[in-house]
Amino acid sequence: MDQEDKKLLSELLPFWKNLKENEKRQVMDHTILHAYKNGEQVHGGYEDCTGVIAVKKGRIRVYLLSEEGKEVTLFRLLENDICLLSASCILRNISFDIYVDAEGDTELFVLNSSVYDKLAKENPAVGNFMTDLISMRFSEAMWVMEQILFMKLDKRLAMFLLEQANLENGDVITLTHEQIAGHMGSAREVISRMLKYFSNEGIVNVSRKGIKIVNRKKLTEYL
Amino acid sequence: MDQEDKKLLSELLPFWKNLKENEKRQVMDHTILHAYKNGEQVHGGYEDCTGVIAVKKGRIRVYLLSEEGKEVTLFRLLENDICLLSASCILRNISFDIYVDAEGDTELFVLNSSVYDKLAKENPAVGNFMTDLISMRFSEAMWVMEQILFMKLDKRLAMFLLEQANLENGDVITLTHEQIAGHMGSAREVISRMLKYFSNEGIVNVSRKGIKIVNRKKLTEYL
Numbered sequence: 001m002d003q004e005d006k007k008l009l010s011e012l013l014p015f016w017k018n019l020k021e022n023e024k025r026q027v028m029d030h031t032i033l034h035a036y037k038n039g040e041q042v043h044g045g046y047e048d049c050t051g052v053i054a055v056k057k058g059r060i061r062v063y064l065l066s067e068e069g070k071e072v073t074l075f076r077l078l079e080n081d082i083c084l085l086s087a088s089c090i091l092r093n094i095s096f097d098i099y100v101d102a103e104g105d106t107e108l109f110v111l112n113s114s115v116y117d118k119l120a121k122e123n124p125a126v127g128n129f130m131t132d133l134i135s136m137r138f139s140e141a142m143w144v145m146e147q148i149l150f151m152k153l154d155k156r157l158a159m160f161l162l163e164q165a166n167l168e169n170g171d172v173i174t175l176t177h178e179q180i181a182g183h184m185g186s187a188r189e190v191i192s193r194m195l196k197y198f199s200n201e202g203i204v205n206v207s208r209k210g211i212k213i214v215n216r217k218k219l220t221e222y223l
Numbered sequence: 224m225d226q227e228d229k230k231l232l233s234e235l236l237p238f239w240k241n242l243k244e245n246e247k248r249q250v251m252d253h254t255i256l257h258a259y260k261n262g263e264q265v266h267g268g269y270e271d272c273t274g275v276i277a278v279k280k281g282r283i284r285v286y287l288l289s290e291e292g293k294e295v296t297l298f299r300l301l302e303n304d305i306c307l308l309s310a311s312c313i314l315r316n317i318s319f320d321i322y323v324d325a326e327g328d329t330e331l332f333v334l335n336s337s338v339y340d341k342l343a344k345e346n347p348a349v350g351n352f353m354t355d356l357i358s359m360r361f362s363e364a365m366w367v368m369e370q371i372l373f374m375k376l377d378k379r380l381a382m383f384l385l386e387q388a389n390l391e392n393g394d395v396i397t398l399t400h401e402q403i404a405g406h407m408g409s410a411r412e413v414i415s416r417m418l419k420y421f422s423n424e425g426i427v428n429v430s431r432k433g434i435k436i437v438n439r440k441k442l443t444e445y446l
Contacts, residue, residue, distance in 0.1 A: 064365070066373035093359035096366060124347050131354045136316035138361040142287070143319060145368045149408050150289035185372050 001033050005056070009109050012054045012080055018125030026119070030112035036102035042086065043100035049089035050100075051110045054082045058106025059167070065099050072148070072185035074098065075140045076167075084133055090117040091134075148185050157194050158222035160184055161204070165213055174210040224256050228279070232332050235277045235303055241348030249342070253335035259325035265309065266323035272312035273323070274333045277305045281329025282390070288322050295371070295408035297321065298363045299390075307356050313340040314357075371408050380417050381445035383407055384427070388436055397433040 001009070006028055010016045019027065033056065036042055042060055043050040053060070055077050062083065063073045077083055084091065085098045090113045102108075120126045147156055160183065164173045173180075177195065181188045195211065198204045203219050205212040213219055224232070229251055233239045242250065256279065259265055265283055266273040276283070278300050285306065286296045300306055307314065308321045313336045325331075343349045370379055383406065387396045398406075404414045418434065421427045426442050428435040436442055 064369060064372070066369070068373070070373055072368075072372055091358055092355050093362055095362045096369065121351075124350065127347065127350050127354065128344075131350065131357065132315050134354065134357055134361060135314055138357060138364070139316055139318045141361070141365060141368070145295075145364070145371075146287060146289070146319065148368075149287070149295055149371065150291070150293055 001028070001031065005033055005109075008056065009054065012056075012082065012109065015123070015125040015129045018123065019119070020123075023119055023123060026115055027111060030115040031109050034108050034110055036106045036108065038102060038104050038106075040102045040106075041099070042102055042106075042108065043098070045097035045099060046088050046095070049113050050086040051113045052082065052084055052087045052116045053077075053100070054109040054111070055079050056107040056109055058108075059103040060106060060108070061101050061103050063099050063101075065097065070185070071099075071182040072144070073183045074144055075137065076103070082133065084130065085137060087113040087116060089113055090120075094134075153186065153190065153194055154197075155222050156184060157191065157198070158219050161211065161213060162216075162219060162223075171213040171216070172210050173213075224251070224254065228256055228332075231279065232277065235279075235305065235332065238346070238348040238352045241346065242342075243346075246342060246346060249338055250334060253338040254332050257331050257333055259329045259331065261325060261327050261329075263325045263329075264322070265325055265329075265331065266321070268320035268322060269311050269318070272336050273309040274336045275305065275307055275310045275339045276300075276323070277332040277334070278302050279330040279332055281331075282326045283329060283331070284324050284326050286322050286324075288320065293408070294322075294405040295367070296406045297367055298360065299326070305356065307353060308360060310336040310339060312336055313343075317357075376409070376413065376417055377420075378445050379407060380414065380421070381442050384434065384436060385439075385442060385446075394436045394439070395433050396436075 009031060013027070016024070042053070057079060060077050060083070061073055062075050062077065062085065063071050065071050083100065085094065086100055088094050088098070120130050160180065161173055164175065165171055168174060177192045178188045181191045184191070195204065195206055198219070199206050201218065203213070203215045205214050232254060236250070239247070265276070280302060283300050283306070284296055285298050285300065285308065286294050288294050306323065308317065309323055311317050311321070343353050383403065384396055387398065388394055391397060400415045400418065401411045404411045407414070418427065418429055421442070422429050424441065426436070426438045428437050
């Protein structure tokens with residue numbers, strides 16, 4: 001890492017100012033900057049102890065994956081976000097598998113798990129940060145769960161399309177129905193049926209190029 | 224609380240030995256022992272800041288509740304277990320509503336939220352305990368989510384029936400189909416249909432008195 005990257009990393013870590021000089025050095029010495037291509041796997045389940053991730057550039061998707069290959073997106077992390085779950089090996093009591101993929105060209109700071117673990121044990125500021133961050137991800141995951149369990153599919157799909165269009169900076173969603181189903185923990189047939197309904201209502205245009213939102217106002221009414 | 228209860232409480236708290244004398248006194252002075260009847264609500268969502276709960280006797284059920292009244296059980300806490308989510312007001316970043324009911328006659332130690340919050344901030348042993356416990360509950364909730372999303376219903380129901388029979392110390396499950404559906408985040412019709420199938424297969428007997436497991440071996444094959 002060059003000086004600029006080191007400066008950026010220190011700004012990304014909320015507990016940086018609470019670290020002692022030798023702790024700061026340890027962080028810098030054990031962090032590497034990694035580049036990932038669109039769709040590349042960053043972290044692959046419990047066995048994989050990638051480390052603590054901070055997003056320098058791009059976006060990552062954190063998801064659950066079933067033995068049959070079914071996926072559910074838990075959350076996305078954007079620039080400046082930090083992910084602890086990718087250091088599952090140091091998180092006592094975290095025993096579920098998460099998977100992390102890059103979305104778009106992505107650069108990540110990856111801090112060595114055991115160095116981080118040592119810091120968290122010795123420095124209360126790091127420990128408190130951990131509790132806060134895990135609580136936040138817990139809440140986000142529960143929000144997804146409540147959506148899946150309690151929310152009607154039309155509302156969920158409307159929310160997903162608006163969010164995805166936002167991520168793609170426009171009105172077009174370039175995902176397949178299969179991919180949307182994966183993100184939402186649903187089945188392709190169910191998503192296709194609902195998209196057809198939205199299409200009949202003049203809310204979206206569905207074509208080979210993707211899904212285009214043509215009546216944003218009407219789509220928003222489903223929220 | 225009498226001396227015996229105080230002794231029990233000190234044994235229930237894993238960080239007790241790491242507390243200073245004045246901290247121990249604070250815990251004892253701000254903990255009350257509460258008795259609940261079967262089905263009574265212990266904690267009712269985010270607004271309700273019940274406090275940190277330790278189960279002295281009985282059992283509590285922690286669940287999500289939708290606006291339409293649909294329920295999903297996240298986990299159950301038995302004797303000696305501790306619940307932090309019932310002190311949601313002090314958990315930064317925990318923003319989802321959980322509900323807690325007593326199952327059977329239950330006695331709970333309830334430690335005041337703000338006293339606990341102060342402890343957690345000042346004493347690293349309490350802070351570490353918090354991270355561990357929240358991670359554990361996060362994992363348990365994710366396990367439930369994976370079950371709901373990925374597991375086939377026959378397997379889930381088999382697992383639920385065996386677990387519930389265990390809790391009821393025998394082979395009989397005295398819940399209605401509606402209640403089972405609530406626990407599993409499913410619909411009553413779906414559960415009834417699956418129970419009918421299990422019944423036809425000679426695995427359970429379904430009657431007004433409840434569901435009796437008559438072929439435990441065959442039921443276990445679904446796991």
